[in-house]
Amino acid sequence: MKTKKDLDFTYQGHLQNAWYASEVADLEDINNLLEQFKQFGNTNQHGIPLFYVIDYCAHQYLVMTDAIHLISGYHPRDFIESRLEKLIDVYHKDDFKIYNQEIFSRNLTFLKRTPQHLHNHYLFSNNFRVKRSDKTYAQVLQRSTYITSKETGLPLYSMGMVVDITDVKTDTVIVHSIEKMNPWYKEVVETNYFYPHQEEAGFTKREKGVLVYIAEGLSSKQIADKLNISENTIVNHKQNMLRKTNAKNVTELVVMAVRNRVI
Template sequence: MKINQTFEKHLRDVYYLREEIEKQDVHQLLDKFAQLGNVMPSTAPIYFLIDYTKSKYLVMTNSTMEVTNRDPREFLEGGIPMLKSIYHQDDFKIYNEKVFPENLRFLESQPQSTHQDFIFTYNFRIQHKNKSMVPILQRSSYLTSEETGKPLYSLGMVIDISFLKKDRSIYHSIERSSLATKELLEEHYYYPYFEDSLLSAQESRILAYMAEGMSSKQIAWKLKIAENTVANHRKNMLKKTNTKNVAELIAMACRNGFI
């Protein structure tokens, strides 16, 4: 399996596979997502099951009416091509070229027998029937081929996050999860629009002071802003640069001539 394999190429590759998945595995995963959905806010979650080998939905619940004003039968009959037609194209490009390949890379690093233990989360925008774009969050798992480790089915849930998602960034995480425990393994941030990933003038100033070894308190005094504001700028810089900590952020900034 190639690490840089896109979602669309994966669909072409698995089209001819006819490997069967145990129905018990499907029901167990659907039950897990149903219980997770009971503690999620906003509208009722949409639950789905996708067969990648046929590019079609096997399950799609009625909550699609609440989120997109579309009958679930439109998805069941139209399959993945129908989803792509209402998927925000800039967001789909990120999913196709970044998010899905990262998921494949991660799965390739894990024993196939453990693939069902992981939940893959990301957000994207989908078109409502009134032409507005609705930000949604998807949490899903894969049922993979015992022979190749390739995803054959994806199942999980989707919720409307209009009440909290106001920017255009895409959050992507991978976690090991059960009903009792959750362990965050990876986090990534993507920006469909390049300008959203650029550091602001204030962030650049704060980064320069951080590189000089100044504390958040010292930077706040220097710029006459609240210490919490400095902390928020630091979090935003970590997201925009996909760095894990201040040391990594400063090293990246030095390598790229930001400071």
Template sequence: MSKKNYRGGQFEQTYEGHLQSICRENEKINEQQVRAAVSGFDSLGAGILHTQPLFYAIDYTQASYRLMTSATRELVGEPSEAFLEGGIPKLLDIYHPEDFKVYNEHVFSTNMAFLRSQPVEDHHRFVFSYNFRVRHRSGRYIPIYQRGSYLTSPDTGLPLYSIGMVMNITPFKKDFLMHHTIEKTSTAGCDLLEAHTYYPREEDRLLSVREQQILQYMADGWCSKQIADRLNIAENTIANHRKNMLKKTSTKNVAELVAFACKRGLI
């Protein structure tokens, strides 16, 4: 049975649930469609000098890779054949457990809810991006960034294939937050439609002692300069703390941030 969570008045499908249900479908995407979709991602890799992008095509109906380029060796220290033979189970084996939980329960279900709100004939125009960690053959986890699109069933709108690219973002990623975006492609480029931030580690969501201290001063009506002078730190540091607190709490301004903190007893 497909695994779904009931949230916000509707069922949200997990990634694992989709794999279990779609594998019984007889629908197929034309091979030419797959190759055309993959070639469309070539331009996304242009100008990336620090790493070689990896291109892939996943067949959900078979839980397998139809395409995996040789950059897997540079990315995780294993040949592409390991994934072509091992399929999605091979990917799940190296996926960081904390990050997969977020992808399975939140990222994928958000993507599916979005696709359900759009005409099936437009599905190929949307690009879904997010970052996560995978285990290198050496045992260490490395952060990667994935951009891809779905080829969906014309009848159900459910993904039959996932096509896209992956790259190593170690030089740019120093935290554990997962960022997830949905864009729509056009002749002018990509338009951002949705952006989400997730915290695989619950402790990363909580405010630090310093952040709570600064937030208490904010709640008391102190300005950034006054707080900086009191704590003997730079005013820019206060601004950075404020920005991080807004991101952690998914609030839009200081008023919402203070309300959030008061409601949860943080200050």
């Protein structure tokens, strides 16, 4: 692998770095992780899940199940024989730009600060749009984990599942999360929101008005009284603004707003 100073944490950059890796994962490790994902698949409520394994070093799929045909209209061999080019081809261009530059880099940053022997205890999830063979788009949710290099802590293999969520996903907002792997409950350690269409990420007039009062130190109840709306509505406006900015709290939200001259 390249040295730390040369590392590119984008998805495409990682593919170039991984090409030079000499480590190979134990087949038993891959099979064990796939079995864990089948447990998650059994509780899935969005149809038959697609299971896959990617070898980053070889730039190819090792496993691609038949459910890909139900989701995209393509045959598994279309993905296996084209290495990873088919994936990039069907990935919505705006969504792939976010995955390449933002989501994958956050996954790698998390892995770098987490002990290597714990890496396969975490799930990395995000939704995106896939172009079907009939040129329409399906909304899908991908949940994956990694087998990483003992030397660098960076991914050698990725495996997981993809489910079609078109019937419940009506917007284009991309939700990225990292959670501790557990089939019975969620233990989320990080959540981020991304907006392929920038106009969706902007604050509404009402949100800006609420933010001004927040910056002045008013409580949710005080703001609600001034605007003659419910306190719950104020809380919802706060949550929307936190999602749009990926701010961790209201203080960080106000600092970002002032710095960017939103208020």
